[in-house]
Amino acid sequence: MDNESKIRDLLSVHGLRKTPIRKEMLDVFMNHDFALSASDLVHKMTVGNDRVTVYRALVSFEEHGILHKASEDKNGVKYALSDHNNPHEHHSDQHIHFICDGCHQTYCIEGVVEHQVKVSSDFQVDRVNFTLHGLCKQCLP
């Protein structure tokens, strides 16, 4: 199934309208294997001309589980397609986020990070967030 059909299906399944902007947003996501920010999208898109529309679509896509936040720092949030919608298949149910020190892209990658936490009982640890850092294939020497 080609991307256009996938996109139409995806929007249909979630009861979202197939507008030019939202279709192109998903198309951009499907044509990149790393996470994108709102401004990344705005710059890559040909239709639409309003940041606000993109922000609101991102929120909607995240609420519907189409996208997820892949990384977040003071420079903003980057989103990526959620597991089942990602043609790159770099996803598994528990997937990992890798931020390249070279190209500064955020990748959703397969793999596992086993960890054992030992901290003071003054803190009840409910979950552990981690991000891997290093160099991606393109940036390796």
Place this chain on the structure above:
Amino acid sequence: MDNESKIRDLLSVHGLRKTPIRKEMLDVFMNHDFALSASDLVHKMTVGNDRVTVYRALVSFEEHGILHKASEDKNGVKYALSDHNNPHEHHSDQHIHFICDGCHQTYCIEGVVEHQVKVSSDFQVDRVNFTLHGLCKQCLP
């Protein structure tokens, strides 16, 4: 040794001037056991009235290793005193950052997170960033 003396020493050691603003900034940090943002500081301080001065002092303190970034998200960066300067002694050489889901404060805590990373060889992992999430002592039921 009281905080005032510590602060004077700290600034002296790093060749920084003992100005009212910078002394009060360090005083505020020493009187809190969680990380603070630039705007946290501005609101807690009695001297000085310019965000820019605080931002520049934070950068300077970080460059000199007096402070370190304890957490960072889309709402901004929070700083904490670095290991040897922290009167709360929650620090060890490898310390951990805990973000409370209740009070949303970031704590530098002692402890370790042992981990084994297994990912595709397309990515060279140089370091793993961890953040623990849960409830702090004050927020526990």
Place this chain on the structure above:
DNA sequence: AAACCAAACGCAACAATGTTGCGTTTATGT
């Protein structure tokens, strides 16, 4: 095909964080 309507869009305005330039003040060594 026309009508309907909520979803989506576009625009203006705003808030928060952070940065830069530049002139002024002040802490500190001489």
Place this chain on the structure above:
DNA sequence: ACATAAACGCAACATTGTTGCGTTTGGTTT
């Protein structure tokens, strides 16, 4: 006391993100 670089204060700006509101439009109903 003087000199000077560090630090400060102010204005201006950039970026990310949000809210309100009127308009357009995709999808449905008639």
